[in-house]
Amino acid sequence: MRAGLVQLTSGDDPAANLGETLRLVREAVAGGADFVLTPEVTNIVSMDRAHQRAVLQPEAHDPTLAALRNEARAAGIWLLIGSLAVKTEDADGRFANRSFLISPQGEIAARYDKIHMFDVEISESETYRESAGYRPGTRAVLAETPLGRIGLTICYDLRFPELFRRLAGAGAQIITVPAAFSPVTGAAHWESLLRARAIETGCFILAPAQTGQHSPRRATHGHSLAVAPWGEVLADAGTEPGVTLVDLDLADVEHARSRVPSLKHHREFEGP
Numbered sequence: 001m002r003a004g005l006v007q008l009t010s011g012d013d014p015a016a017n018l019g020e021t022l023r024l025v026r027e028a029v030a031g032g033a034d035f036v037l038t039p040e041v042t043n044i045v046s047m048d049r050a051h052q053r054a055v056l057q058p059e060a061h062d063p064t065l066a067a068l069r070n071e072a073r074a075a076g077i078w079l080l081i082g083s084l085a086v087k088t089e090d091a092d093g094r095f096a097n098r099s100f101l102i103s104p105q106g107e108i109a110a111r112y113d114k115i116h117m118f119d120v121e122i123s124e125s126e127t128y129r130e131s132a133g134y135r136p137g138t139r140a141v142l143a144e145t146p147l148g149r150i151g152l153t154i155c156y157d158l159r160f161p162e163l164f165r166r167l168a169g170a171g172a173q174i175i176t177v178p179a180a181f182s183p184v185t186g187a188a189h190w191e192s193l194l195r196a197r198a199i200e201t202g203c204f205i206l207a208p209a210q211t212g213q214h215s216p217r218r219a220t221h222g223h224s225l226a227v228a229p230w231g232e233v234l235a236d237a238g239t240e241p242g243v244t245l246v247d248l249d250l251a252d253v254e255h256a257r258s259r260v261p262s263l264k265h266h267r268e269f270e271g272p
């Protein structure tokens with residue numbers, strides 16, 4: 001399997017972001033990818049809730065979702081839309097931060113709402129309160145596909161190893177971590193956490209990322225990463241938007257797990 005990680009600098013205009021996403025998805029397909037992945041909030045990076053409310057759509061009317069479903073069908077590929085910000089029917093007006101796994105027939109094979117909300121004060125000048133805008137999901141999702149069993153997570157979920165452990169225990173071979181990581185925490189933690197999750201789960205980790213300066217007050221870390229089940233970094237996309245191709249052999253999952261069968265050594269225990 002050849003995966004294509006799409007790295008974007010999405011801005012606040014969903015139509016412009018879609019244009020750039022289509023261009024890079026096509027580049028990945030031209031490079032032979034049969035599984036293409038886009039980052040968290042592919043359709044919009046904006047800190048302005050009123051603007052988001054004005055331009056975002058519910059899933060059923062989202063133009064990015066419709067166009068990318070068509071694209072997956074036309075190209076005959078599997079496509080993870082890392083996430084879209086979509087309107088929900090909640091009375092409080094919060095959006096969902098939702099990943100979509102699209103089949104080569106253009107069908108939605110799986111959807112996953114980000115469970116863990118990034119409500120974090122990194123410094124006085126840099127704070128995030130994701131739960132003010134987004135409604136958290138409540139369910140882990142594992143998709144059975146001809147490419148393999150794929151577990152879906154998003155960004156800050158990366159810091160919750162119990163989610164990854166559950167996905168691996170349920171049979172995941174690949175775990176996706178589309179992201180819009182902050183520059184400060186990205187430099188400190190991104191690669192270490194992704195490699196740790198790969199090693200702990202014996203899964204391939206595919207992490208397509210937002211990168212660069214999205215607006216005067218919002219930047220992201222970039223460095224879309226593919227990590228093998230033994231922990232090696234197979235590809236690092238650096239900080240420019242673009243496509244990174246990587247070949248995966250799922251036999252490496254079994255090989256890593258047979259060398260260190262820690263998943264099989266899980267034990268229940270008493271204590272704090």
Ligand SMILES: O=C(O)CNC(=O)[C@H](CS)NC(=O)CCC(=O)C(=O)O
Binds near residue numbers: 045046156180181186
């Ligand atoms: O609000 C949006 O536009 C889309 N959502 C995000 O960008 C989210 C919430 S602000 N970012 C993260 O989860 C970064 C996590 C992170 O950086 C860490 O865990 O250190």
